[in-house]
Structures are given as structure tokens and as C-alpha cells.
Amino acid sequence: MNFPALMIETETESAAASSSTLQPATAHGWNRQQGACLIDADSDVEAVRTWLKEYRKRPRTLDSYRKEAERFLLWASLKRGKNLSDINRDDVLEYSDFLRNPDVSWCGPTRPRSHPDWKPFAKWSPHKHGLSESSCLQAQVILANLFRYLVEAGYLRHNPFALKRGRSPEARAIHDERLLEKETIDFLFNWLETLPAETEREKRHAERALWIISLYYYTAARLREIPAARMADMRLIRGNWWFRVTGKGDKEGLVPVPAALLAALQRYRGFLGLTPLPSPGETTPLVCSVYGEMAAISADSLYKIIKSIMKSAADDARACGDSQIAANLEHATTHWLRHSSASHQLEAGLPLLTVSQNLRHSQIETTRRYLHTEDDDRHQATVNWSKPGKRSREQ
Secondary structure (H helix, E strand, O other): OOOOEOOOOOOOOOOOOOOOEOOOOOOOOOOEOOOOOOOOOOOHHHHHHHHHHOOOOOHHHHHHHHHHHHHHHHHHHHOOOOOHHHOOHHHHHHHHHHHHOOOHHHEEOOOOOOOOOOOOEEEEEOOEEOOOHHHHHHHHHHHHHHHHHHHHOOOEOOOOOOOOOOOOHHHOOOOHHHOOOHHHHHHHHHHHHOOOOOOHHHHHHHHHHHHHHHHHHHHOOOHHHOOOOEHHHEEEEOOEEEEEEEOHHHOEEEEEOOHHHHHHHHHHHHHHOOOOOOOOOOOOEOOEOOOOOOOEOOHHHHHHHHHHHHHHHHHHHHHOOOHHHHHHHOOOOHHHHHHHHHHHHHHOOOOHHHHHHHHOOOOHHHHHOOOOHHHHHHHHHHHOOOOOOHHHHHO
């Protein structure tokens, strides 16, 4: 099945229509606003291109927004036969279901967008495809942003994503299904220490694997915050080591480097033949490819590496009879490491404000979702409860 691409004009990319690009629809939908408009767009595709251009100086945001807009436009056209300006609330609800369970023909191995066999959804296994709940929520947030922009620009009349039932899902807690238990983290780090390292190739993979897991767990970094980082981003400030990270919206933040991470950094640098600690201005990538000399690796590659690490660790845990640990590991991703780091910091007694600053949350209420003390207290109170009459019979 062919999936035409959504192109935007940049210095290196032409948006000229072709058989391989999404074509502007000639008809206007029922939701198209008539009269004055703040953007120069004669079609829905052109309107989306204008919205995307707002993010040209934020490449990571642009990539994420373009992916979601393109996927939605493809679905609207190929599955519903509609323009963007024809979409109503029923379509939004249908699309939400489709994100969780897309057609198999829409799923395939992760490939570059330019690949002829590219698919809108990744297929991780014969029985696992579609988006997680958090990814579905993120997709809908991005599309709501798109429609809100087009309404405010006077291009559309209404935003079908603005209607919501009940309270926002953002209010829910982060529960254990997306966390690695402390026992699982202990197993994972012990397992990483035992990876084969007899050949030079095995050593390169083993040392990098230990460093990657240490880096994501101890910094609680998001997936795309690491690929562009350099060794100089680990810096000494007033006698303390900090990790300078560029996060959402290209905002910079400082994350404390705990002793365990500093030791892991020294070990990784030693293996690379570098000095134990980085110097200011050092341009060596924070995570290097095992091929070539000190080359950086992409976010997609890091994601696949971490998924492979988790899968291999889960297989070995299962072989050792640790079925609970295996189940905890086998679907884990980079964001699970972020959730786990936050939860474990709070469990270790770090103040809520400190953890919120470490995760660079704009609101402390977001961090509060990682607190599980009330759940734990409720569970302890409940398990000690017995049915009526039992106590009296023992007396």
C-alpha cells in the first residue's frame, strides 16, 4: 500500500506536488471558514504546511508534529475519504480507536520516511502494533493544537478535538504497568555486567549498553534529549557535576549527576580511550556508535538498542525462572526508565520539588503522579483486614 508523504518547504526540501506527496484537495469541507483568513492557504494540506512552518526552528518538535499530521491526513483521506476541513467529532473518536489498533497493512518495520516500504505505524512483533495509551494521548494533543491554530487563523470554524468527556486523562497517576520495579532495575544492572565481552565487538556493545541504561535511568532523560548531547554537557559547576540537557521546546536544564552515573561515565570514557572526565568544549557524542570513530547515533537507533537490551534481559530472566522480572522488562522503553527513575527517587526520600526539578516538569502536580505512598498505605491497611467474626472466634 502506498502512503504519499506530507512535504513542507524548507531550504533543502521542495513542496512541489508529485505522485509521492499528499495532494491538496480541490473541494472545501463543511468546516472551512469563509472570509478573512490569517494564513495564505488554498487547501487543507497547504494550511497544515503553514502550521508546521511555525516550528522550523524546533526540529525535534517539527518532526513529531509532521509525523502526527501526516498520519492523520493519510487516515482521513484513505480510510474516511475526507478532507481535513470535513472532519467531525465522530471521526476523531474513530481515529482514536484506529491509533490503538491500526490495520495490519498500515504497520511495518521502522524505516526512513523516504523508504518505499515505509508504514505509518511500527510493528514490533506479529502480535504487537499500534500506539500505547500515552502515545495516543500525545497524538491527540498535537492534532488538537493543529485544529486550534487553524480555527484561530480563521481557516476553520470549529475544533472537533476540543470536545472532551469527563476529566482529562492527564490527571491519572502513573501506575506500575509502566514502571520497572527496583528488583527489576537491580537485575538489569547485574545482567548488563555479565554480558559477553570476549571479542572487541562484544566489548563495544556491552560497555555501551551499560552506559546507555545508566544514562537514561540516572538522568531520567527523554529519548530525544540524549542523541544531540556531547561530553561537554557533563560539566563541573561549583564543585558539583551536572548534566546540561536541552528538553522540550529547546529549554535547557541542569540535572544533578549522582555518584553512580559519574562512575559509569568514567568507565565508558575509559573504554573509549578518553580522559576519565570530560573537559569544557569537548565535542565527543555522549553516546557513540560502535562503528566508526566517535560518531553520534540517532534517537531511533537508541530506541531500538534499548528495546533490544530489555528483550534480551527479559529472555534471560525467564530462562532463570524470574517470570515476574521478565514480564516487567519485555515491553520496557526509554520512557519507562524515566518513569522508574522518578518513582525510585521519590521512594528513596528525595523531596517532591527536587524530583520535579530533576525531571524538568513545568508543574509540580505532574511529578506528584509518581507518588505511590497513598496506594501503598491503602494496600497495607486492606491486606490486614479480615472478614467479620474472625477476630471474635479467636478470642
